[in-house]
Structure formats: structure tokens, C-alpha cells
Amino acid sequence: MDPDWLVYHPAPKAPDFQLPEGAVDAHCHVFGPAAEFPFAPERKYTPCDAGKAELYALRDHLGFSRNVIVQATCHGKDNSAMIDACRAAGDLARGIASVGPEITEAEIRDMHEAGVRGVRFNFVKRLVDATPKEVFLDIAEKIKGFGWHIVVYFEAQDLEEIEPFLKQLPTTVVVDHMGRPDVSKGVDHPDFQRFIRLMDENQNIWSKVTCPERLSQQGPPYSDVVPYCAEIVERFPDRVLWGTDWPHPNMKSHMPDDGALVDFIQKIAPTKEQQKMLLVDNPMRLYWA
Numbered sequence: 001m002d003p004d005w006l007v008y009h010p011a012p013k014a015p016d017f018q019l020p021e022g023a024v025d026a027h028c029h030v031f032g033p034a035a036e037f038p039f040a041p042e043r044k045y046t047p048c049d050a051g052k053a054e055l056y057a058l059r060d061h062l063g064f065s066r067n068v069i070v071q072a073t074c075h076g077k078d079n080s081a082m083i084d085a086c087r088a089a090g091d092l093a094r095g096i097a098s099v100g101p102e103i104t105e106a107e108i109r110d111m112h113e114a115g116v117r118g119v120r121f122n123f124v125k126r127l128v129d130a131t132p133k134e135v136f137l138d139i140a141e142k143i144k145g146f147g148w149h150i151v152v153y154f155e156a157q158d159l160e161e162i163e164p165f166l167k168q169l170p171t172t173v174v175v176d177h178m179g180r181p182d183v184s185k186g187v188d189h190p191d192f193q194r195f196i197r198l199m200d201e202n203q204n205i206w207s208k209v210t211c212p213e214r215l216s217q218q219g220p221p222y223s224d225v226v227p228y229c230a231e232i233v234e235r236f237p238d239r240v241l242w243g244t245d246w247p248h249p250n251m252k253s254h255m256p257d258d259g260a261l262v263d264f265i266q267k268i269a270p271t272k273e274q275q276k277m278l279l280v281d282n283p284m285r286l287y288w289a
């Protein structure tokens with residue numbers, strides 16, 4: 001693993017916030033274990049091992065019922081660790097894959113059967129080499145007939161450039177980590193307002209209100225991120241998802257306590273109704289329907 005790699009929290013607290021029955025951790029990853037599932041040669045980081053057994057122990061400890069496992073960039077387009085974790089969970093996990101334009105219908109069907117329900121398009125330069133947008137559009141055409149959706153990861157400063165592409169996508173589109181707003185700028189800043197407008201004008205665009213630990217400039221309890229998540233939950237209660245982001249790739253400042261992250265949910269979704277939509281109804285509709 002990289003010399004400055006931070007390993008996931010060894011003993012997260014039991015959350016004070018009680019999750020609603022059937023809650024879904026809709027954004028998490030598995031890393032390896034590398035001996036069984038080697039990391040991709042083209043990866044930009046080498047993490048610790050963080051396999052399915054640890055992920056499902058955390059699920060049970062925090063009180064989640066289900067997981068959505070997003071293919072991590074350290075595994076490139078080799079989805080086997082993610083698929084193995086999905087299969088091992090039976091019906092309790094779904095996956096998001098990374099694929100190339102050479103993907104065949106038979107391969108998509110196999111992945112669907114294992115629990116995969118979408119693909120991830122990544123625009124974050126520190127994580128991946130750029131993929132031409134035509135290639136992504138080609139992949140989108142191939143997966144849309146399976147009822148899959150597209151998860152996109154980009155940073156706020158790139159939204160203006162990517163926006164026309166996002167509007168072209170023919171499926172539901174889920175934006176990772178709110179498009180990574182710069183939380184020193186304020187909710188009213190044109191950059192965040194651009195994101196709000198994007199969701200407002202495009203009913204197929206959803207957002208994960210995740211990763212306060214990544215976006216915060218203050219650190220725990222991440223109060224500076226609350227207004228951003230709360231604004232999106234309030235405006236678009238039926239198009240938001242929440243997840244731990246365990247095992248928290250590339251955190252450099254600190255490693256969050258996953259139990260404290262669960263406690264954060266009640267600050268961004270204060271009503272029981274919002275909590276149920278965020279944690280149960282929305283992910284069930286998107287991943288288990």
C-alpha cells in the first residue's frame with residue numbers, strides 16, 4: 001500500500017442515530033484482498049486490503065441492511081472483486097461497474113445477474129486517465145436497455161464543461177459526492193447553484209449527499225458540509241442517496257469514524273420522511289426494483 005495510505009477506522013462507534021429499517025449504504029467499495037483480486041496495473045493509488053468480510057461486518061455493526069458497491073478505480077475495469085462481493089451477499093448487495101466500449105451484451109447480462117445495476121464514468125484526473133466522451137456515450141447506449149444507470153464522479157470546477165455531456169446521457173444519472181463543491185464558497189456561490197440548477201432542470205439527475213469527510217475544511221463533525229447536503233435533500237428528497245464511502249480511498253487529513261458519519265445523516269435529513277426516502281425508498285427504487 002502507498003506509504004501515506006490511511007487505513008479504515010479499526011473500531012467505529014455504534015451510531016447514536018438509529019437507521020430506519022432496511023437502510024442501504026449506497027456508496028462503498030471493496031479493495032482486493034490483493035492476493036485474490038490484484039489491483040489494476042494502471043491504478044493511481046495502492047490501497048490497503050478492504051474486502052467483503054470487513055464491509056459486511058461494518059454493515060451489520062452500523063445497522064444497514066444492504067450495500068451498493070461502487071467499483072473503485074484501483075481495480076480499473078476488472079470488476080471481479082466487486083462482483084464477488086455482490087454474489088457473496090445474495091440479494092443484499094448491488095454493484096456499479098467500470099467497463100470499456102468493448103463490453104458485450106453477454107457480459108452485461110452476466111454482471112446484471114450478479115447484481116450490477118450501472119456503470120461509473122469518472123472525470124477526476126487524480127484517479128483515472130481521461131476517457132473520450134464518445135466512448136462513454138457508446139457505453140451508455142449499450143447499458144441503457146438493461147435498465148442500468150450511470151454514476152458520474154467529477155469536481156465542481158469541471159461541471160460547466162461536462163454539463164452538456166451529462167444532459168445527453170439516456171439513463172438516470174447519479175452524481176457522486178454532490179459533484180464535490182468547494183465548501184468554503186457558500187451554498188449561494190454560482191458553482192453550487194449551477195449544480196442545483198442542473199438537478200432542477202433534469203429530473204433524471206440524482207445526487208449522493210456523501211463524503212462530508214472529504215469535502216470538509218474543518219474536519220469532524222463536518223458542520224461546514226451540512227448546508228450543502230441539507231439543501232439538496234430539502235429540494236430533491238426523492239433523488240438523493242447516502243453511503244459511507246468505506247473504506248475511504250485517498251483520505252489524507254484523517255480517517256473518519258463510520259459511526260459518526262451515520263450520526264451526520266440526521267443533520268442533513270432532519271425529518272423521518274426525508275430519512276426514509278434517502279436511506280430506504282430511493283435506493284430500493286433505483287437498485288432493487
Ligand SMILES: O=C(O)c1cc(C(=O)O)oc(=O)c1
Pocket residue numbers: 071072073074127176214245249250
Ligand atoms: O475521492 C476519491 O479519492 C475517491 C476515489 C474513488 C475510487 O478510487 O474509486 O472513489 C470515490 O468515491 C472517491
